[in-house]
Amino acid sequence: MKYxxxxxxxxxxxxxxxxxERDAVYGEYxxxxxxxxxxxxxxxxxxxxxxxxxxxxxxxxxxxxxFADTKEVLGGYYVFEASxxxxxxxxxxxxxxxxxxxxxxVRPVVER
Amino acid sequence: MVTARxxxxxxxxxxxxxxxxxxxxxxxxxxxxELDDVSIEDERLELIFTCCHPALAxxxxxxxxxxxxxxxxxxxxxxxxxxxxxxxxxRLSRAKAKIKAxxxxxxxxxxxxxxDRLDAVLAVIYLIFNEGYSGRIDLAAEAIxxxxxxxxxxxxxPEVHGLLALMLIHHARRGARFAGEELVxxxxxxxxxWNAGELATGREVLDRAIALRGRxxxxxxxxxxxxxxEQQIDWVEIAALYEQLVELTRSPxxxxxRAVAIAKTGSTEQALELVGKLDLPDYQYFHSTRAELLRxxxxxxxARAAFERALALAVSTPERRFxxxxxxxx
Numbered sequence: 001m002k003y004x005x006x007x008x009x010x011x012x013x014x015x016x017x018x019x020x021e022r023d024a025v026y027g028e029y030x031x032x033x034x035x036x037x038x039x040x041x042x043x044x045x046x047x048x049x050x051x052x053x054x055x056x057x058x059x060x061x062x063x064x065x066x067f068a069d070t071k072e073v074l075g076g077y078y079v080f081e082a083s084x085x086x087x088x089x090x091x092x093x094x095x096x097x098x099x100x101x102x103x104x105x106v107r108p109v110v111e112r
Numbered sequence: 113m114v115t116a117r118x119x120x121x122x123x124x125x126x127x128x129x130x131x132x133x134x135x136x137x138x139x140x141x142x143x144x145x146e147l148d149d150v151s152i153e154d155e156r157l158e159l160i161f162t163c164c165h166p167a168l169a170x171x172x173x174x175x176x177x178x179x180x181x182x183x184x185x186x187x188x189x190x191x192x193x194x195x196x197x198x199x200x201x202x203r204l205s206r207a208k209a210k211i212k213a214x215x216x217x218x219x220x221x222x223x224x225x226x227x228d229r230l231d232a233v234l235a236v237i238y239l240i241f242n243e244g245y246s247g248r249i250d251l252a253a254e255a256i257x258x259x260x261x262x263x264x265x266x267x268x269x270p271e272v273h274g275l276l277a278l279m280l281i282h283h284a285r286r287g288a289r290f291a292g293e294e295l296v297x298x299x300x301x302x303x304x305x306w307n308a309g310e311l312a313t314g315r316e317v318l319d320r321a322i323a324l325r326g327r328x329x330x331x332x333x334x335x336x337x338x339x340x341x342e343q344q345i346d347w348v349e350i351a352a353l354y355e356q357l358v359e360l361t362r363s364p365x366x367x368x369x370r371a372v373a374i375a376k377t378g379s380t381e382q383a384l385e386l387v388g389k390l391d392l393p394d395y396q397y398f399h400s401t402r403a404e405l406l407r408x409x410x411x412x413x414x415a416r417a418a419f420e421r422a423l424a425l426a427v428s429t430p431e432r433r434f435x436x437x438x439x440x441x442x
Contacts, residue, residue: 001215082215083215083217084215084216084219085165085167085214085215085216085217086216086219086222086225089167090225106214108213108214108215
């Protein structure tokens with residue numbers, strides 16, 4: 001079973017850390033990515049870099065900013081291979097953003 | 113905790129895929145007899161943990177538990193929770209679909225997850241208990257039955273026995289809580305209306321929990337409930353237990369109960385001071401407790417205002433009548 005772990009971090013929460021703490025936190029992210037069950041993952045650039053596109057009547061409408069107007073923003077993701085939800089939850093709980101005021105959404109990936 | 117877990121884990125190491133197990137949640141009109149079938153008996157513990165998985169909405173956890181383990185029909189559960197059968201059917205099938213789509217495990221959680229997950233199971237059972245009697249099924253009795261099943265499956269978990277004891281002791285007093293439609297306070301309850309057998313069983317179960325060194329919130333609550341059924345109630349001890357419970361739960365409602373116990377020891381002023389520190393503006397019992405304390409201190413105008421506030425928040429008819437009577441007596 002494949003799960004997407006969508007990391008919603010609290011804006012500024014990682015930047016607010018002291019240099020050595022931030023290094024340690026990024027070390028955790030890399031360690032999680034190196035877990036053999038973690039098959040993919042990426043950190044996204046800050047939400048200010050987002051552009052949202054909609055198509056209406058064949059015409060692309062482009063707006064500035066992220067799609068969802070929420071406090072937490074999608075900051076990255078992992079794809080995690082597990083045999084059940086508990087394993088995915090356990091891995092998700094180790095993602096630093098989850099304890100730094102953000103949250104991780106666990107969603108099974110449709111497999112065809 | 114370790115023994116129960118090991119026993120459970122030994123039994124399950126097989127860790128079947130949920131897909132094969134989905135039929136357990138499809139139990140047609142499952143009856144108590146069917147649930148006692150050996151094949152299902154072996155897997156009831158796993159089933160409880162699946163039904164009460166925190167990835168499911170609480171109302172779905174409750175419905176699934178009653179359906180799969182309580183032997184209640186969808187229609188009965190719907191009636192008990194005052195929703196249409198269609199709504200309950202959808203709630204159950206959405207939950208089952210989520211179990212399947214997200215691969216919620218059919219297993220007793222791993223050691224480090226067990227305490228949290230067990231808390232979730234206990235919370236669901238206690239919630240069912242507190243629904244009381246609604247529709248055609250006696251949910252309180254159903255919760256006690258579930259509590260017994262869980263206690264037999266996890267005999268070394270003090271909190272499981274604590275919850276069962278708490279429910280039994282409360283349930284034993286149920287017949288005395290109302291005179292006709294009127295609410296009767298503990299002090300005025302006719303002890304001959306208590307179910308002595310159920311009370312004795314409750315105390316035995318509590319002793320078991322304490323022997324297992326249980327000091328968790330359900331054990332403490334059961335100990336309080338048990339003390340309240342003594343001929344001479346030791347309010348000093350009860351207040352001390354509430355203090356422990358405050359530490360465990362950090363709940364202002366528990367703090368309110370502690371204040372009531374303190375008032376019972378005669379320290380009305382101290383109790384009122386404690387109540388005054390609580391932030392429970394929309395809680396009926398905050399206002400009724402404050403009103404009662406103010407009344408005892410002879411502060412009638414303040415008492416009246418507080419009783420009125422409690423009355424405005426009260427929903428149940430017996431409680432409304434009780435408060436109205438108190439107001440009239442002022």
